[in-house]
Amino acid sequence: MYTVILFVHVLIAIALIVLVLLQQGKGADAGAAFGSGASATVFGARGSANFLSKTTAMLATGFFVTSLVLAYFASATSQPVSVVQPVPAQQLPSGPVDVPSLPAQPGK
Numbered sequence: 001m002y003t004v005i006l007f008v009h010v011l012i013a014i015a016l017i018v019l020v021l022l023q024q025g026k027g028a029d030a031g032a033a034f035g036s037g038a039s040a041t042v043f044g045a046r047g048s049a050n051f052l053s054k055t056t057a058m059l060a061t062g063f064f065v066t067s068l069v070l071a072y073f074a075s076a077t078s079q080p081v082s083v084v085q086p087v088p089a090q091q092l093p094s095g096p097v098d099v100p101s102l103p104a105q106p107g108k
Contacts, residue, residue, distance in 0.1 A: 005066055008066055009066040012059055012063045016060060019052055019055055019056045020056065022052060
């Protein structure tokens with residue numbers, strides 16, 4: 001389920017980027033006022049702005065929702081881990097320890 005939501009999240013993000021780049025700025029409206037052929041477009045003079053704005057708003061809402069769901073899944077699956085982990089005590093030998101002696105070096 002996590003992988004499916006992550007895939008949808010990435011697709012929404014890419015579509016959102018494309019739609020934002022397709023939209024014209026507010027300064028482009030001045031050229032349309034003097035008859036630069038905006039009425040001959042597919043959506044009409046103002047139709048594309050409304051369509052793109054509504055689609056961007058829907059995608060932004062979807063991006064927000066999938067972000068929350070992914071955050072929930074990430075927090076539900078991970079366990080808090082301490083930075084300082086307890087070190088297990090090593091068992092010490094109970095009797096005397098044999099220390100090997102070093103071999104005699106000739107010439108000393």
